[in-house]
Amino acid sequence: MMNRTSSTKSTSLSYSLRDVAFIALTGIFCGAIFFGTTVSYNFLSAGLAAIGLGPFANDILLGLWMIAGPLAAMLTRKVGASTLGELLGSFVEMVLGGQWGAATLISGLIQGVGNGLGFAMAGYKHFDKLGLLLSTITGTIITFGWSMINEGYAKYNLGFLILLFVVRLISIGFFSGVLVYWINKLVEKSGILNRD
């Protein structure tokens, strides 16, 4: 295995061709895992829709949609990696998944910026539990704000709104937080990224 020291030596702002390809490939893998594993999504969605709880299908799985961003940030430790990872991921999704079109790019950008803000608040020094915790919080708040406008959440009654927020926080906290932490631990233990 090639060592990747070149990417840690250069400033954290610059991306090499290899970094871009790596982030894009990770994004494609996340998409493939998502589509290949959750056949039950439509059943879940249909079941919840029938009892008037349709939006929960999205909120339960949102953390999984967003995983590419924090994963890219944790693995490359670069400024803006979360946004780039999420944007590339949503570009892939737009082209392959198809039906949501360019709206995917906008939500991808919002999700990436939302997660990235957490790492930025920690000064791009905490690619650990603290960074992930902050990115979970900022990610939830920012995507929820967008849902208030875009998906009309502002028109729900308060109780329903709070429930949606809590479900989204748990989903993002688990998939884009805890799961990313576990994955990163495996990566660090294996030493494949050759970081100090």
Place this chain on the structure above:
Amino acid sequence: MNPSLKLGLVLIASFEIAFMQSIVANITIAALGLLYLLSKRVSLKKLLWLLLVPIIPVIGTWLSFYAHGTGDVFHSAWLLSTRIYAYIYLGGILTLTVSVEDLLGSLEQNCHIPTKFVYGTLGAFNFVPRVNQTVKQMKIAALMRGEVLHVWSPEIFFKSILVSLRWSDNLAQAMQSHGFSEYTKRSHYQTYSIPKWNWALAVILLICLQILAFGHFI
């Protein structure tokens, strides 16, 4: 129309739709998108598929606003469920009529996105069939050891990262050994230009969009 300009227009429209409070505007946008796709001879099967795929989220949205909305619940229910179709047919304008190569090529030449992003992404795209196959292989390999890899198992992501790391190394080396350089200026066989009528059309469409957005339709 030039792919970058089309992307820009669709992005602006998608963004504005999020703020529009008019059912008529949503339906108009969806219908115009559908007409455009029909004029581009996109197959009827695909267009019908676009109509059917979101049916569950659409019904889900409608019912949840009806059950848990505040204020005029019927307006909210119809507004948010027709919005989904506005997004879908608007998105189709881009995804069903422009290829990835054209879009990325145009972004590079017209929007001056750095080549490493354009070709890095394009290179990664070519791995899509192999990515799907690899994910299946990883799951089957795990099953042979009696392990089931779920979407919440860190192992499946870890293995994906290993593969991504190897492929991205190989891809970057292969591209560089074929003369790819991040810093030198490239010449282009296929060039993308933005003719004047494109700009004129874009301005007209944007004006129409503002009429829909600020026209106080129901």
